[in-house]
Amino acid sequence: MNSRRSLAVAAGFGPRRRAGEGKEPVKEWKKAAEDILSSGDRPLKIFLLGALDTGKTTLAAFLANLASAAGLKTAVVDADLGQSEIGPPGCVGLGLVDGPVERLRDIRPVYSYFVGSNSPELLSFTTVTAAKTTLDRALLYGAEVVIIDTTGLVWGRTARFLKSTKIELLAPTHLVALERALDLEHLLRPWDLLGSPGMRVVRVPVSPKATDRSRHDRRAHREKVYRQYFAGSSGREVDFSKVALFRTTYLTGRSMDAAQAEPLARDLRCDVAHAEWLPDGMFVVADGYFDLDGLDRIKEREGVPEVFLTKAEKFENLLCGLVDRDGILLGVGVLGSVDFRRRKGVVVTPLDDSAMARVAGIHLGILKVSPSGEEGGKIHPNDI
Template identity: 35%
Template sequence: MNKAKYTQEVPEDRNEVLKIIQEEKKPLKIMILGGVDSGKTTLTVFLANELLSQGFRVAIVDSDVGQKGILPPALISLGFPDSIFTTMEEIKPVKHYFVGTITPNQFFGEMVTGVKLLVNEAMKRRADIVIIDTTGLVHGSGVELKRMKIEMVKPDLVLALQRKDELEDILRPFENKTRVIRLAISENAKLHTREERRQIRKEKWKKYFENSSEYILDLRKFYISGTLMFQGKEISEEEKGLLESLFRWLIFHGRKIASRYFVVKADIGSFPRNFDKNAMNAVDLENLSNLLIGFIDKDGFCLGLGILKLINFKELKAHVLTPLNENEIKNAVEIRFGRIRVREDGEELGLLHRDAL
């Protein structure tokens, strides 16, 4: 289930980094950068265990939403390992931030905000060393994402695992602002196919949801975020009938937000339907089935995940599967909609575009 396991058989430059970390003034923030399968999590596990064994209080911020070590995926998580551990999955998280998808694309705001808030939380809890594990998105838009993370977190040390010079576009602006150490990628680093990474996630989803129960939740008792679905005003019966007639839809729910319509619908018949997407957002009802949601507390942190099974729009009731118990759900003030559909057996059903909801 985990790609990275604790080993002391590491390239010599890792031990040199360890000596530098030991000598640096504390508290210390360390951000680890690298492409896909470059060994970021393996390095995180190695450093954390070695520093723990020397008596340091270590915090780990796991922001690799697609290949999370600290369960579950689709969140950014903060953990404080209190003893030697083999894999990150053994670490019990103390805080999560909801991203709601397995890829940072289209979700830069959530990625940067989550990392910043959890690093702050780690410092409040008096961590000596905070290690930030990041995603493998380092090209194209990934350069901007990493720039924003570094600017917001202001790490004292950036560890860059790179093949040739692939991270230089990220590192160059920070050469004189923070300490950057370039590391070679271990010859033991294993490349995983897309399907292998998907299978790893499947096992993690399944483990997270394995002891879940289904609850019927009154949506009027929560603030709903991450979607336009309940903003604005409910459309009139006349508007509903006109839209159904024009586009041959069955509309289950409709809102008008300023001058734009938002409808949840099912198609009647199969033929092209053209409309101005600046004037209307139309969501297929089936795209809400098995959609990931987050239960958010009063401080904006995520208490845990749920899988949306059904919404009764007339009664504003939602059927949700979650491992959280009733008391934990009562601590949530907000339900936030994600953009990945996943079953409780771990099978991923697809990603929705940021603007879909």
């Protein structure tokens, strides 16, 4: 049996068809996969690009089955934040393929990088960092084939910046585009013109089985994932003076005592839950509504160029990532409440006592999720 025939059989197109293999009878997919896996590139880094509902995840599973069946150590980087299937919600996940899979959720998760949102918007740099770090982790595991599934964000300035930066940084050997008409040409054209011998652009048609899902359906799916992940969770009190806090200004400066914060409360005409000095100004957390006119009074009296003012409620119900001293994600939680004066908070998480004892840092996301698993919108990263 020649190599192409062997690959076709392994992928489920021959008599040795297995569960979950060969579900997509798209001949262009079959030929593209055979050409990619028959190339001499190792490790193979296959970057999947496509709009919403084009079959990227199905193609990722198809490629994973084919590569694994061909005897190649295969990994999948699930960077589709809005509809991720590998690892905890709000993360870029890494899975190692142990055998035939129906969906990406069947793949064994081995690593996750916390992003803290359901889309890359507002967190472009974090998203790119997450994808690169997770790819590097896959290579450390010795993966010969890494399949990178991405979000359906392909239009607009953010998409152009994000996808171009991610492609440049991850340096895939193959950029596989699932195209409807010419919807991806604005992203592909620079790479076509560059003509890099180290990266091949491969165009394949959208799956004929791909169906459009509404925004409501996508949100319902995400909320189902939250409920499943947080089932059986409990609230854990965390002492913020003993753990590292990331992606927030809180507790990065010199905290003020009650007497120092009292004039700020008068100027803002509200309770001040927390205030601290920063090299470039002040960070003030107001408890409730405040008078913006008070900012100018504070700047003039204190002689600071900037006052970073936010509300205590911005911190409530934020998705957060709990990491150990090596920065490895232990699990995800929801920051239920913060007692700014005691410098403590309650994190709702499924982590047990043993895992919580290893928590050395908390990364705050921007997505709010209620204890019942409902999305509550996003804050801006600068809000905290």
